[in-house]
Amino acid sequence: xxxKSARSLDKIDLKILQTLQENARISYVDxxxxxxxxxxxxxxxxxxxxxNGVILGYEAKLNPRYLRANLLVFVEISLETQSPEVFxxxxxxxxxxxxxQECHLVSGKFDYILKCRIPEMSAYRQLLGExxxxxxxxxxxxxxxxxEEVKETAQLFVPPLDEFDLDE
Numbered sequence: 210x211x212x213k214s215a216r217s218l219d220k221i222d223l224k225i226l227q228t229l230q231e232n233a234r235i236s237y238v239d240x241x242x243x244x245x246x247x248x249x250x251x252x253x254x255x256x257x258x259x260x261n262g263v264i265l266g267y268e269a270k271l272n273p274r275y276l277r278a279n280l281l282v283f284v285e286i287s288l289e290t291q292s293p294e295v296f297x298x299x300x301x302x303x304x305x306x307x308x309x310q311e312c313h314l315v316s317g318k319f320d321y322i323l324k325c326r327i328p329e330m331s332a333y334r335q336l337l338g339e340x341x342x343x344x345x346x347x348x349x350x351x352x353x354x355x356x357e358e359v360k361e362t363a364q365l366f367v368p369p370l371d372e373f374d375l376d377e
Contacts (some may be wrong), residue, residue, distance in 0.1 A: 218263070220370050221246065225254055227367040233267045270363070277338070278308075278326035281355040282333055285319040288346040296320075298345035310337055319351070330354070 218226075224244040228235060235243070241251035258264045273279060287294055296314070303312045303323070311324035323341070327333050333354070339348055 217261075218370070222254060222258060222263075223367050223370060225251070227259065229255070229267075230364045230367070251269065251278070268363075273326055276327040280327050280329055280333055281358060282325045282327070283353040283355070284323040284337075284341060285324060285351040285353075286321040286323060286344070287319045287348045287350070288321075289348040290346065291320065295346040299347075302344045306340055310341070 221244050225240065228240055228243050237248050237252050237255070240255070241248045244251060246254070255264070273281075286299075287297065299321070300312070303309055303321075308325050308327050309323050310326055313322050314320065315322050325333070325336060326340075327336055333352075337352065339351065341347065
């Protein structure tokens with residue numbers, strides 16, 4: 210996958226990206242009208258953005274309440290040792306767990322942070338005991354149960370073109 214620099218993006222590309230983040234199901238005709246192009250050049254730009262890895266894919270945002278995933282929990286994980294082998298085993302094991310939505314290697318007092326969605330607290334106790342604490346290399350964990358979701362988005366902020374550092 211190619212890594213596109215900000216230099217190759219223009220104001221129309223940025224408007225396309227912002228519009229598609231807001232509504233990935235928009236028709237190419239409506240997208241073209243929104244960004245001020247005719248349909249064919251707009252479609253060509255979208256295909257170029259996809260081909261160059263700027264647009265990675267399209268997803269449907271699902272309501273967790275309808276899928277028995279009401280409870281959101283973040284878990285800090287500390288590993289027993291910090292070797293490349295332990296990190297790799299841990300990553301592979303995490304990737305196979307569908308309740309773990311995200312896993313990030315972080316700096317600080319712990320090694321990873323996990324984002325988990327489950328139906329309820331009893332399911333979390335089960336996930337913690339049967340999955341999280343059984344992951345390779347886990348020494349300890351600390352959990353944060355979310356009481357209220359104030360903001361959750363997968364959208365990236367698309368800054369104006371003049372905010373890009375074009376000297377990179």
